[in-house]
Amino acid sequence: MYYIDPHIHMVSRTTDDYETLAKMGCVAVSEPAFWAGYDRGSSAGFRDYFEQLTSFEAKRAASYGIQHFTWLCINAKEAENVSLSREVIAMIPEFLDRAGVLGIGEIGLNKNTRNEATIFLEHLDLAAKTDEQILIHTPHLEDKYQGTRMILDMLTGDRRLDRSRILVDHVEEHTVRWVLEAGFWAGMTLYPVSKCTPERAVDMVELYGPERLLVNSAGDWGPSKPTAVPDFILEMRSRGHSEQAIRQVVYENPVKFFSQSRNFTFEAPEWAEAEVRHP
Amino acid sequence: MSTDAASSELLDDEFLPMRARILELAASLDRTERAGQDFQEDPRWGQLQQAVELLLGAGTDRTERLQLLFSRPYQQKWREAWHM
Numbered sequence: 001m002y003y004i005d006p007h008i009h010m011v012s013r014t015t016d017d018y019e020t021l022a023k024m025g026c027v028a029v030s031e032p033a034f035w036a037g038y039d040r041g042s043s044a045g046f047r048d049y050f051e052q053l054t055s056f057e058a059k060r061a062a063s064y065g066i067q068h069f070t071w072l073c074i075n076a077k078e079a080e081n082v083s084l085s086r087e088v089i090a091m092i093p094e095f096l097d098r099a100g101v102l103g104i105g106e107i108g109l110n111k112n113t114r115n116e117a118t119i120f121l122e123h124l125d126l127a128a129k130t131d132e133q134i135l136i137h138t139p140h141l142e143d144k145y146q147g148t149r150m151i152l153d154m155l156t157g158d159r160r161l162d163r164s165r166i167l168v169d170h171v172e173e174h175t176v177r178w179v180l181e182a183g184f185w186a187g188m189t190l191y192p193v194s195k196c197t198p199e200r201a202v203d204m205v206e207l208y209g210p211e212r213l214l215v216n217s218a219g220d221w222g223p224s225k226p227t228a229v230p231d232f233i234l235e236m237r238s239r240g241h242s243e244q245a246i247r248q249v250v251y252e253n254p255v256k257f258f259s260q261s262r263n264f265t266f267e268a269p270e271w272a273e274a275e276v277r278h279p
Numbered sequence: 280m281s282t283d284a285a286s287s288e289l290l291d292d293e294f295l296p297m298r299a300r301i302l303e304l305a306a307s308l309d310r311t312e313r314a315g316q317d318f319q320e321d322p323r324w325g326q327l328q329q330a331v332e333l334l335l336g337a338g339t340d341r342t343e344r345l346q347l348l349f350s351r352p353y354q355q356k357w358r359e360a361w362h363m
């Protein structure tokens with residue numbers, strides 16, 4: 001089964017991981033900008049990061065036949081520094097026309113503070129003015145429910161935003177319904193330690209249906225498994241779900257969502273097209 | 280397949296993994312108790328006890344209710360409170 005990982009931080013993975021992903025059927029990845037594990041000292045650090053995301057990383061992926069797409073922003077953790085965040089937000093438009101840039105992300109909340117909310121709103125304003133899609137990070141653990149509800153309040157409070165062009169990631173059992181019912185796309189992140197397992201992700205597909213649901217590995221510098229999407233595919237199969245239903249979640253949904261970005265120049269491999277036409 | 284047959288088949292698959300996870304949980308609780316008595320004052324211990332009680336109840340939304348048990352509350356009027 002060919003698939004797309006819609007949220008994976010390849011800058012923190014090795015080239016061997018690209019090879020493994022390619023062997024497992026991954027044909028494209030989308031990489032949101034995020035926290036590097038330490039706070040960057042200046043906006044120049046972000047400029048270099050955006051450069052890496054939009055040039056080097058795409059080449060590294062291409063050498064394994066994987067198409068690489070990306071999203072730009074200052075992440076929620078560093079958004080606590082409001083003046084730095086404003087410098088970064090002012091710089092983002094320079095990169096928005098680059099190949100493979102799908103929009104603004106992953107913006108969100110981390111500890112649900114006032115500063116984080118301020119910078120989240122300023123990113124929304126940038127996305128609205130530049131007509132960009134948005135990819136959202138929801139907080140983890142005890143902050144997730146509160147943070148997700150706050151994020152939804154801010155999104156639904158801005159009438160300029162088109163909900164079908166916004167993906168809210170890291171949904172779990174207590175947040176997925178709120179996101180889908182409000183008309184947004186929802187992403188389930190499969191993480192070995194703190195977050196959702198493939199089994200629980202399949203439970204959510206069974207409960208809410210495959211419409212507007214995506215599944216990703218988030219693979220980053222922490223304990224994570226870049227091949228988590230194939231684990232999800234296997235779990236779907238073992239429960240008797242059709243190949244068509246699986247493909248909808250891991251391939252067709254990401255293509256449909258990303259196609260709303262002007263820089264989504266994805267070329268579907270021939271076999272994938274054939275799979276879609278003649279399941 | 281009738282629903283009863285399906286659920287009994289599902290239990291065939293799930294019984295051993297669930298048994299294993301309950302044993303893991305029991306071992307974690309034992310380990311905490313062996314380390315001393317201080318934990319009983321910790322609010323997280325109370326949360327864990329509530330969580331285990333929740334598991335014993337009926338329903339098909341235990342996971343969601345557990346998630347909410349471990350969540351900070353959401354205040355609808357947060358924007359007004361912060362003048363945002």
Ligand SMILES: [Zn+2]
Nearest residue numbers: 032034106218
């Ligand atoms: Zn991420």
